[in-house]
Amino acid sequence: MKYLKPIDEVAKELAPFTDEDQERYLKLLAAFGLPLNEADLKVDDGHSQSVEN
Amino acid sequence: MSTMITLYHGTTNTRAHEIIQNGFDEIRIPRIDQVMLGKSKRRPGSLGYGLYGFQDDAGLATKFINKFTQNGMIVQFQVCLGFACVLNFVDSLTDMQLFSQWQADDRRQRLFKGLKQQYQNKVSQAELDGAMIEIYIVELLRHRLVERIDAVCSATHTVLANQPNSQRLPKGIEYAIRSNNRIQRMTIQIVKHGG
Numbered sequence: 001m002k003y004l005k006p007i008d009e010v011a012k013e014l015a016p017f018t019d020e021d022q023e024r025y026l027k028l029l030a031a032f033g034l035p036l037n038e039a040d041l042k043v044d045d046g047h048s049q050s051v052e053n
Numbered sequence: 054m055s056t057m058i059t060l061y062h063g064t065t066n067t068r069a070h071e072i073i074q075n076g077f078d079e080i081r082i083p084r085i086d087q088v089m090l091g092k093s094k095r096r097p098g099s100l101g102y103g104l105y106g107f108q109d110d111a112g113l114a115t116k117f118i119n120k121f122t123q124n125g126m127i128v129q130f131q132v133c134l135g136f137a138c139v140l141n142f143v144d145s146l147t148d149m150q151l152f153s154q155w156q157a158d159d160r161r162q163r164l165f166k167g168l169k170q171q172y173q174n175k176v177s178q179a180e181l182d183g184a185m186i187e188i189y190i191v192e193l194l195r196h197r198l199v200e201r202i203d204a205v206c207s208a209t210h211t212v213l214a215n216q217p218n219s220q221r222l223p224k225g226i227e228y229a230i231r232s233n234n235r236i237q238r239m240t241i242q243i244v245k246h247g248g
Contacts, residue, residue, distance in 0.1 A: 001147075001199055002136075003147075003198055014198065025163075025164050
């Protein structure tokens with residue numbers, strides 16, 4: 001696959017969760033019924049994404 | 054640079070004729086939140102969602118469909134793929150390493166724990182792997198690290214009719230095509246039973 005950035009940058013950008021990632025995933029984890037702390041639950045709707053072709 | 058690849062898709066007699074008459078159905082990739090929550094009607098294949106085919110091996114597709122029906126047929130089709138847009142688990146060490154690093158990150162383990170409640174890697178279909186690939190692709194696209202992903206390919210370990218399941222060595226190469234506009238043309242081959 002052709003990456004649009006140098007590989008070391010790709011790895012760096014893929015590795016950490018951004019705040020947005022964290023919020024989105026925590027919200028979904030909540031839907032899985034996994035235990036979350038109170039702060040985790042203060043997340044707005046609307047972070048889902050689509051990869052429709 | 055694009056390359057034409059020949060793939061073989063095993064399906065039922067009825068479905069094969071529908072494909073020849075009307076073409077393949079539109080390839081639909083469910084929304085990622087539906088995938089993560091296990092709410093998509095369809096389960097992901099081992100390489101995620103898409104149209105699956107074995108590369109250059111009608112026999113493999115025959116053995117695959119013979120597991121399910123004795124009236125199977127094989128649809129041969131060509132896809133035009135630029136390898137810049139293929140997540141390649143066959144011979145791109147970079148693709149494999151990046152995915153492996155992404156998967157191993159401690160911060161995603163809670164996510165994967167949730168995912169494991171929805172999907173399992175079964176002998177017949179590695180749904181969990183497929184769901185992880187879907188999340189990985191979304192992250193690649195969202196971070197704009199790739200332009201697009203038209204297909205995922207990998208060595209296949211799929212279980213075949215009349216073959217022991219204990220083999221860990223791959224049997225061929227399998228593609229999951231994620232975009233209909235990559236499909237060029239189709240022919241149909243009637244499967245000889247036991248072929």
